[in-house]
Amino acid sequence: MTVTLITGANKGLGFETARQLLELGHTVYVGARDIERGEKAAAALGAGFVQLDVTDDVSVSAALATIGAAEGRLDVLVHNAGILGNEALDGPTALRVFDTNAVGIVRVTEAALPLLRRSSNPTVVTVSSSAGSFWAVNNPDRPEYHLPLALYSAAKAAATMLTVQYAKAQPGIKFNALEPGTTATDLTAAFGIGRTPLESAKVVVRLATLGPDGPTGTFQDEDGEVPW
Numbered sequence: 001m002t003v004t005l006i007t008g009a010n011k012g013l014g015f016e017t018a019r020q021l022l023e024l025g026h027t028v029y030v031g032a033r034d035i036e037r038g039e040k041a042a043a044a045l046g047a048g049f050v051q052l053d054v055t056d057d058v059s060v061s062a063a064l065a066t067i068g069a070a071e072g073r074l075d076v077l078v079h080n081a082g083i084l085g086n087e088a089l090d091g092p093t094a095l096r097v098f099d100t101n102a103v104g105i106v107r108v109t110e111a112a113l114p115l116l117r118r119s120s121n122p123t124v125v126t127v128s129s130s131a132g133s134f135w136a137v138n139n140p141d142r143p144e145y146h147l148p149l150a151l152y153s154a155a156k157a158a159a160t161m162l163t164v165q166y167a168k169a170q171p172g173i174k175f176n177a178l179e180p181g182t183t184a185t186d187l188t189a190a191f192g193i194g195r196t197p198l199e200s201a202k203v204v205v206r207l208a209t210l211g212p213d214g215p216t217g218t219f220q221d222e223d224g225e226v227p228w
Contacts, residue, residue, distance in 0.1 A: 003067070003073060004027065004208065005078070005112070006029070007052055007054055007080050007104070008032065009030040009038075009047075010032035010038045010041035013080060013197045013201055016197035016200075017208070019045055019201075020201050029048040029050050030048065030049050032051065033051070033053040035051050050063035050067060055100055061111050068115050073118035076123045077125070078208055079108060079109075080204075081100065097151040098151075098158065122174065123174045123208060123214075124176075125176055126162070126163045126175070126178070127180055128219065130142070131144045132152075132154070132156030133228035175216055175217060178204060179226055180203045181221065203221060
C-alpha cells in the first residue's frame with residue numbers, strides 16, 4: 001500500500017488529487033490547517049487526516065510523527081498548500097506568501113525525509129506554477145505574461161528551485177515540480193478562469209505515481225517538461 005500525504009487537501013486541487021490517488025489504492029492523509037474542514041474532507045473521501053499548517057514547525061512535526069507512528073514510512077509527499085497573496089504588495093504580505101508557498105516546502109520536506117527514506121519508491125511532488133517561470137512570464141503569447149501576481153510568481157519560482165535543489169541533494173528520492181494547468185479553485189475565483197480540478201489533478205497524479213526509474217529534478221505540465 002502506497003502511503004501518501006497531501007498538504008492543503010481539504011478542498012480544490014488537493015482534495016481531487018486525494019480522491020484520485022485513493023481510487024488507485026493509496027493510503028492518503030489529508031493535511032489541512034483547519035481541523036474541522038480537514039476532518040470533514042477526510043471523512044468524505046475515506047482518507048486519513050492530520051492537522052498540518054505548513055507555516056508552523058510544531059504542526060508539521062506533529063503531523064509527520066502521526067503518520068510515522070501509524071504507517072512507519074511515507075511513500076509520496078505532495079506539496080499542494082498555497083496562497084495567492086494578491087491583496088497587497090508589501091512586506092507583511094510578501095512574508096506570508098513566501099512562508100506558505102516556499103518556506104513551507106522546506107518545513108514539510110525536512111520533517112518528511114526520515115519517513116521518505118524508509119520507502120522503496122519515495123516521491124515528492126511540488127504543485128508549482130508556470131507563473132514562476134521566467135520563460136512564461138516574458139512570453140506575450142502565454143497567459144502568465146498578463147498575470148499581475150508578483151509575490152505569487154516569485155514564491156512559485158522559489159518553490160520550483162527548491163524542488164530542483166532537493167533532487168540534487170537527495171538522489172534516492174524523486175523530486176518534481178509541476179504546473180497543473182489553470183484550475184478553477186478558491187485561488188483563481190477572482191479571475192473567473194480555470195478548468196475543473198478533476199482535469200488538473202491528473203497531472204499531479206501522474207507525477208505522484210512514477211516508477212522507481214522515473215525522472216527527478218524536473219518542472220512539468222501535462223505535455224512534459226516546461227522551460228523556466
